[in-house]
Each structure stands twice: as structure tokens, then as C-alpha cells.
């Protein structure tokens with residue numbers, strides 16, 4: 001392999017899926033719903049496939065229907081004014097969107113700040129772009145950052161900061177105060193924010209998702225990345241997008257055109273429909289996941305594993321130290337083979353120097369059928 005990729009291991013999601021399958025464990029690991037996409041959205045895809053006009057290359061930046069839907073969605077939920085022609089790019093999932101943003105907006109030798117624990121593709125993306133990651137940890141049990149540590153991470157070389165809210169794996173939804181602190185530093189140091197908001201519709205109770213692009217002075221320095229995978233339970237469709245100020249989206253588009261050029265055409269039609277679903281759809285999603293969160297939290301209570309109640313996403317980090325003495329990977333293996341439940345050890349979401357911060361946590365996902373969650377609860381109760 002090339003030096004550029006020689007240090008990359010197999011992603012933890014693949015590793016845990018293989019183990020879970022071998023032991024027939026209930027898989028609360030990968031954020032992969034075990035229920036299907038809503039049937040009306042699927043019907044839109046089938047109709048698009050059969051319409052006789054969507055089976056060849058889509059326009060490189062995305063279909064005009066989906067770009068208009070992304071802009072309308074940002075206006076409807078956040079009051080943002082997005083130019084559908086020059087301010088939106090459709091990508092192969094948020095994963096490609098983030099990579100295209102890093103390649104298109106960061107130079108070799110630049111520094112990019114990432115908040116730990118981080119989604120596992122960020123650091124390989126930064127390294128492949130020839131840039132250097134700089135880490136700022138969230139501290140348990142509340143999973144907040146230390147403002148002084150954040151400030152210290154900014155240098156003359158800082159070009160970008162990748163911000164994920166609602167946050168995988170901590171389940172945090174960053175507050176206006178936290179976001180303002182980040183925004184002020186980014187403005188002071190002329191830093192671009194790559195905002196990963198794929199869980200924007202998975203927020204609970206009275207938490208509110210605030211896109212950092214809506215804060216004063218931030219629109220012109222933020223690209224926002226999202227995806228249809230989470231809000232429409234369609235992770236297999238891999239339709240994502242990047243939106244923001246045209247000057248920044250231009251950089252992302254330049255990279256995107258030579259990564260995938262264009263993405264799956266009929267699916268873009270179905271997602272354009274889905275984004276325009278009425279508020280009742282989005283409220284129903286919130287209620288569905290509040291219920292599933294409750295089932296998983298009850299299971300963790302019964303097992304004696306403490307956690308911070310997630311305000312968003314479909315993940316929770318559970319502290320396993322009351323029931324197990326070992327590393328997260330050891331606990332994950334034990335849980336899969338002896339208890340029959342799979343979770344994700346967060347070691348790969350940290351740089352080696354900070355891995356100890358997550359060393360007593362395992363991530364569980366509740367994007368699962370109620371039956372799966374209840375059964376997992378019965379199995380986890382054996383830990384108590």
C-alpha cells in the first residue's frame with residue numbers, strides 16, 4: 001500500500017460487525033437501522049427508477065430537484081438562505097462530503113482541529129489531504145470541552161475545524177454558548193468550519209439543534225454537511241450534501257467532481273421528496289427515537305452501566321467500569337461472545353495520547369427494532 005494509507009487499519013465498524021455475526025450477537029454497534037426506510041420514500045425511488053429519465057448520469061453537483069430541496073430545508077428549519085445553484089453539492093453520503101470539504105478547503109501543511117471523540121473518517125481524511133490533525137477532547141462524564149484547551153489548539157497554521165453536532169458518539173447537542181465560543185475563535189483566527197450535522201433531526205426532549213452557520217459572522221466561513229441516511233433511515237442509499245457560501249462550496253465542488261463526479265441519480269429524486277415531508281414526519285421521527293432511547297437506557301440501568309442521557313443522535317456512551325475491568329475492546333469482545341450484545345469501543349475515535357479518556361466507555365446504538373432493544377436488555381441484565 002502507499003505510505004498515505006499504510007497506517008490505516010480496518011474500520012472498527014467492520015471489525016465489530018464480523019465478530020457480532022460470528023457469535024450471533026444482537027448488534028447495537030454500527031449506527032445502522034435494522035428496520036426499513038419509510039415505504040412512501042421507497043415508492044418515490046421505485047417511481048424514479050421506472051420514469052425512464054433518471055438512469056443516466058445526474059448533473060455533477062446534484063439534481064436541481066435535490067439542490068432546491070436542500071436549500072428549502074435549510075430555509076425552513078434554520079432560516080438560512082442558500083443558493084441552490086452555487087451553494088449546494090450532492091455527495092456520496094456525508095462521508096464523501098466531509099472528504100471533499102477537507103480536500104477542497106485545506107492545504108497540505110495546514111492544521112485542522114478535531115474534537116474528540118471524533119467520527120472515524122475525519123482523521124484519515126485530514127491525513128490524506130497532507131494536513132495535520134490537532135485534537136481537543138470532550139471530558140466525561142458531561143462530554144464538554146475545556147475552553148482553554150480549545151483556545152490553545154488554535155495556531156497560525158489552523159485552517160479548519162471539524163464540528164459534529166449532534167455529536168456521535170457522545171450524544172451531545174452543543175449549546176449556543178459552546179457554539180459561540182467555537183465561533184469566536186474561528187473568526188479571530190480566520191478558520192473555516194466543516195460542520196457535520198448528519199444527526200440534525202435526531203434531537204430529544206427540548207434540545208435544539210443550532211447550526212453553527214447561523215451564528216453571527218459564521219455563514220461565510222462554514223460549510224455544512226448532512227445526509228439522508230439518518231433522517232430517513234436510509235443509510236444504504238448514501239446520499240449526502242454540502243451547503244454554504246458559494247465561495248466555499250466552490251472549493252468542495254472542485255474536489256467532488258474528481259472524486260465521484262456525480263452520485264446515484266434516481267435516489268436523488270426520492271430524497272428531494274423526503275426532505276419536503278411535512279413537520280409530522282420529523283416529529284414522528286423524534287418520538288420514535290425518544291422511545292427507543294428509553295428502551296436502551298432502561299437496559300443500561302438494569303445492567304448497572306452509568307451514562308449521560310443523550311440529547312441527540314442514536315448513540316449513548318455507557319461506562320462499563322462498574323462491571324468489567326479491561327479495555328473497551330476487551331469489554332466489546334467479552335460482551336459479544338459471553339453476553340450476546342455488540343457495541344463499539346471508542347478507542348479509534350481518539351488519538352493515541354487521549355485514548356485513556358474514553359477507556360471505560362462502550363458506544364451502543366438504539367436505531368434498532370424495539371424487539372432487538374428489549375432482548376438486548378434481557379441479555380445485558382446478566383452483567384448486573
Ligand code: PMP
Nearest residue numbers: 093094095119168198227229240
Ligand atoms: N458523520 C457522522 C458523525 C456519522 O455518524 C456518519 C454516519 N456514518 C457520517 C458522518 C457518514 O454519513 P453517511 O452515511 O451519509 O456517509
Ligand code: GLN
Nearest residue numbers: 011013029030031032168
Ligand atoms: N455512522 C455510523 C456509526 O457511527 C456508521 C459508520 C460506518 O459504518 N462507517 O456507527
